Amino acid sequence: MPCQTPIIVALDFPDAASAMAMAERLDPARCRVKVGKELFTAAGPAIVESLQQKGFDVFLDLKFHDIPNTAAGAVRSAAELGVWMVNVHASGGRRMMEACREVLARRAGSQPLLTAVTVLTSLEQEDLQEVGLDIEPMVQVQRLARLVQDCGLDGVVCSAREAKALRSTLGDDFKLVTPGIRPADASGDDQKRIVTPAQALENGSSYLVIGRPITSADDPAQALDTILDSI
Numbered sequence: 001m002p003c004q005t006p007i008i009v010a011l012d013f014p015d016a017a018s019a020m021a022m023a024e025r026l027d028p029a030r031c032r033v034k035v036g037k038e039l040f041t042a043a044g045p046a047i048v049e050s051l052q053q054k055g056f057d058v059f060l061d062l063k064f065h066d067i068p069n070t071a072a073g074a075v076r077s078a079a080e081l082g083v084w085m086v087n088v089h090a091s092g093g094r095r096m097m098e099a100c101r102e103v104l105a106r107r108a109g110s111q112p113l114l115t116a117v118t119v120l121t122s123l124e125q126e127d128l129q130e131v132g133l134d135i136e137p138m139v140q141v142q143r144l145a146r147l148v149q150d151c152g153l154d155g156v157v158c159s160a161r162e163a164k165a166l167r168s169t170l171g172d173d174f175k176l177v178t179p180g181i182r183p184a185d186a187s188g189d190d191q192k193r194i195v196t197p198a199q200a201l202e203n204g205s206s207y208l209v210i211g212r213p214i215t216s217a218d219d220p221a222q223a224l225d226t227i228l229d230s231i
C-alpha cells in the first residue's frame, strides 16, 4: 500500500543491520524512510534496495554539491536505484541544478522527485555570518527557493519556519521538505530552526523529516503513532 502520511523517518544508523532492524518496526504505509550520508557510506546502494523490497519509498538524502557534470551523474545514479526522492544543495547554483534536472528529464522510466537544500536546519543567523553570509536564514531560504523553482526542481529542503512564506509565494505544487521537526517536549539536539509536527503542517510543509524523536524512542512505532495523532 502506498504511504498515506507526510512523515519521512531519517534512518541515521552506522550499519545496515541497525537500519533494517528499525525498518522492521515501521510500516511503509505510515512513513517513508530517508537514507543519509552515514548509512549510505556504510551500507551502500544495497541498503536502498533492501528498504525498497520491504515496501518503503526511499528519500536518498546525499545533498549532492559539485560541478554540474559530477552532480548530474550522481543524480542519475540515484535515479537508477529507483529512489523516490533525491537532493542536491541549492548553493551549487543554477547550472548545477539545471544539469541535474536535465539528466532526469532525458532518462526513460520513472523519475525521482528532485529537491534542493536551502539553509540547513542546524544553522542560525550567527552561523551564516561566520561563513560570510550577512543575511537572515529566512531571507536566504527565500532567495534560494526562488532559484530552485526557476531551475525546474520539484521543491526544497528548508525549516518549517520558512514554510508559510514559501508556500504563499511558490504555490501549492512546490514540495517543502522540512527536517528540524520536534514534538513540543523533545530535545532539539543539534537542530536550531525547529518546529512541532502540527505547526509544520499548518505552515504548509509537504513532508516532515523526523529522525531521533522516532528512532531513539523506546517504541519507535508508538512514537510515530503519537506524532501522527498530533497532526
Ligand SMILES: O=c1ccn([C@@H]2O[C@H](COP(=O)(O)O)[C@@H](O)[C@H]2O)c(=O)[nH]1
Residues within 6 Å of the ligand: 010, 012, 036, 117, 119, 120, 121, 122, 157, 158, 179, 180, 181, 189, 191, 209, 210, 211, 212, 213
Ligand atoms: O537542513 C537539513 C537537511 C537535512 N537534515 C537531515 O534530516 C534528519 C533530521 O534528523 P533528526 O534526528 O530529526 O534531527 C537528519 O538525517 C539530517 O541529516 C536536517 O536535519 N536538516
